[in-house]
Amino acid sequence: MKNRLKVLRAERDLTQAQLSAALAVSRQTVNAIETGKFDPSLPLAFRISRLFELPIEEIFQDGDPL
Amino acid sequence: MKNRLKVLRAERDLTQAQLSAALAVSRQTVNAIETGKFDPSLPLAFRISRLFELPIEEIFQDGDPL
DNA sequence: TCTATATGTAAACTAAGCTTTACACTTTGA
DNA sequence: TCAAAGTGTAAAGCTTAGTTTACATATAGA
Numbered sequence: 001m002k003n004r005l006k007v008l009r010a011e012r013d014l015t016q017a018q019l020s021a022a023l024a025v026s027r028q029t030v031n032a033i034e035t036g037k038f039d040p041s042l043p044l045a046f047r048i049s050r051l052f053e054l055p056i057e058e059i060f061q062d063g064d065p066l
Numbered sequence: 067m068k069n070r071l072k073v074l075r076a077e078r079d080l081t082q083a084q085l086s087a088a089l090a091v092s093r094q095t096v097n098a099i100e101t102g103k104f105d106p107s108l109p110l111a112f113r114i115s116r117l118f119e120l121p122i123e124e125i126f127q128d129g130d131p132l
Numbered sequence: 133t134c135t136a137t138a139t140g141t142a143a144a145c146t147a148a149g150c151t152t153t154a155c156a157c158t159t160t161g162a
Numbered sequence: 163t164c165a166a167a168g169t170g171t172a173a174a175g176c177t178t179a180g181t182t183t184a185c186a187t188a189t190a191g192a
Contacts, residue, residue, distance in 0.1 A: 001112075016168075017167090017168080023132075026150070026152075027169090028171085029150055031171085039108045040108060040150095041150085042105045042111050042126060043105060044149085045111075045122075046126075047130060047132055049123075055121060057122065060112075062112035062113075062116075064109055064112060066090050066113055081139090083137090092182075093138095093139090094180080097141085104179055105179080106180095107178095
């Protein structure tokens with residue numbers, strides 16, 4: 001699953017540390033999501049969506065064939 | 067996190083077994099999500115969203131204060 | 133009545149999300 | 163030049179998502 005987190009964060013001029021604080025997760029979690037190590041949980045995806053004021057579908061793109 | 071899965075499934079007259087097959091998960095997973103035992107992963111939420119042709123936000127409602 | 137279908141739940145397990153601590157590397161600025 | 167800030171990554175551990183197997187219960191239909 002791809003995501004636009006890094007770009008959205010850059011647009012708002014936030015560091016990973018600032019974003020992680022705003023999302024109440026560790027910096028490593030933000031980094032791991034940005035670098036594609038894993039996908040956020042659904043609750044975290046909602047928090048990201050609210051923070052950036054964008055629907056989940058505009059932040060995360062599912063390349064799932066199913 | 068609340069969801070409208072049970073209602074959406076009923077509207078389409080699907081059994082938990084049929085829905086789980088369509089989503090490629092076990093019936094227990096569908097049941098657990100419907101009964102609020104846990105939230106789906108983001109990839110699974112996308113599959114549910116596509117199957118019901120509804121945005122994730124219209125299926126899952128986040129009651130997260132954060 | 134007896135059988136099949138649908139649902140709920142439980143235990144034991146694996147896999148994924150997320151944490152803390154820690155370290156390496158690069159870039160920026162005093 | 164050297165310290166601070168930003169980023170990437172790794173290990174170990176905990177929590178949550180999802181699995182298989184299995185059983186209990188309810189309802190519908192022949």
